[in-house]
Amino acid sequence: MTVTPQIEVDPMLMHPYVVREVAKETPDTFTLTIEPGNGEGSSSFVPGQFSMLWVFGVGELPISISGDPAKHNRLVYTVRSVGQATHALVSQPVGNSVGVRGPLGTGWPAKAARGKDVIIVAGGIGLAPLRPLVYHVLANRKEYGRLVILYGARSPRELLYRKELASWARNRETQLLVTVDYGGLAWRGHVGVVTTLFKYARLQPAHSVAMVCGPEIMMRFVTRELEMHGLRRDDIYLSMERNMKCAVGVCGHCQYGPYFICKDGPVFRYEQIRPLLEKYEL
Amino acid sequence: MENLERIIAEHPFFEGLDSEFTKLMVSCASNVRFKAGTYILKEGDPANTFYLIREGKVAVEVFAPQRQPIIVATLSVGELLGWSWLLPPFQWRFHARAIDSVRAIALDGKCLRTKCEENHDLGYAVLKRFAQIMEHRLEATRLQLLDVYSVSR
Numbered sequence: 408m409t410v411t412p413q414i415e416v417d418p419m420l421m422h423p424y425v426v427r428e429v430a431k432e433t434p435d436t437f438t439l440t441i442e443p444g445n446g447e448g449s450s451s452f453v454p455g456q457f458s459m460l461w462v463f464g465v466g467e468l469p470i471s472i473s474g475d476p477a478k479h480n481r482l483v484y485t486v487r488s489v490g491q492a493t494h495a496l497v498s499q500p501v502g503n504s505v506g507v508r509g510p511l512g513t514g515w516p517a518k519a520a521r522g523k524d525v526i527i528v529a530g531g532i533g534l535a536p537l538r539p540l541v542y543h544v545l546a547n548r549k550e551y552g553r554l555v556i557l558y559g560a561r562s563p564r565e566l567l568y569r570k571e572l573a574s575w576a577r578n579r580e581t582q583l584l585v586t587v588d589y590g591g592l593a594w595r596g597h598v599g600v601v602t603t604l605f606k607y608a609r610l611q612p613a614h615s616v617a618m619v620c621g622p623e624i625m626m627r628f629v630t631r632e633l634e635m636h637g638l639r640r641d642d643i644y645l646s647m648e649r650n651m652k653c654a655v656g657v658c659g660h661c662q663y664g665p666y667f668i669c670k671d672g673p674v675f676r677y678e679q680i681r682p683l684l685e686k687y688e689l
Numbered sequence: 690m691e692n693l694e695r696i697i698a699e700h701p702f703f704e705g706l707d708s709e710f711t712k713l714m715v716s717c718a719s720n721v722r723f724k725a726g727t728y729i730l731k732e733g734d735p736a737n738t739f740y741l742i743r744e745g746k747v748a749v750e751v752f753a754p755q756r757q758p759i760i761v762a763t764l765s766v767g768e769l770l771g772w773s774w775l776l777p778p779f780q781w782r783f784h785a786r787a788i789d790s791v792r793a794i795a796l797d798g799k800c801l802r803t804k805c806e807e808n809h810d811l812g813y814a815v816l817k818r819f820a821q822i823m824e825h826r827l828e829a830t831r832l833q834l835l836d837v838y839s840v841s842r
Binding site: 530588594596598602607622624 | 837
């Protein structure tokens, strides 16, 4: 099955939104909640999609949607402040306006995963585009099998959504495993890279769909681990990231072999892009 | 002993091991418990034992002067702790601390070393299993060293 683009809105049309909240998640990562400036509902989105966020006077940024797809009155984004534009975005005071294009791109195959176990593997801020999928599965619990979430971060203080992680772990038929690369003495959880969690995961590979997001090198190791555990390549999906500009597959900034990440992705079936993952400097 | 034999025989580490070898292992094994916070092994001490963790979590720590110990890995149920008993100079290279109450099977490495020297088939079977664990942990350490989540990546 190929992941199909979900674009329903005019991708070139920018809509004004108002900043309602900027919440600090980690020392450099913030979650931004915005609402439509015209008081109407926001565009619906599929988990895994992204928007182009325009900070007036600074520039436009592609940011994955990290909020609940069932809440139509707002859009939520989790942003790591690492440059001028992202810093400007997370520094927006409540009440300020930002421009939004989208939602754009392909989403996670939530429909195709119905009736199966859902395995989510996230690294660092890679949990952000997967969070809408977790919300979706938890809100439609009977439609899915077990939910297994494997999440790795650099250190305990860099874990996203800590309160939510605790509540997800309490859900029926959900296994949440969290690890950090470097743990202090106060940390009582796992220490080690995310791939070391697989030995504790209760997987049913033949009845599972895996969705992975994180640094590309992490995803390479994770896909290998998933395959070793018996998952078929067709049942593994990855979210890719490249520098996006136009977001409609015209400018070529996000070209990835024969694909444009903005238009053909960001979510791809593993089998579709596997040869590209093994190429240097692509 | 019968119970220990069953536990050892069913442990993934010993999967496929000749039953005669399993019996030899059992003769070197005992049940142990560690309270949360206690050190199971300490860097520099003689390494004469290894552990199959049955319950709880263990932190593998590196001592760093003028700072708190650094946890480099955690090991949990089903995993194996300690391989310094296998190779000279038979000294622990890390600290290992019980994060919570730990139940394990301790295997006498000194006893097993002797048996491996006497029976090279057993020695090869044991070494092959340890080499696989070492390979997995080396790969995980390499990935950890890459610091994939850092901004400057």
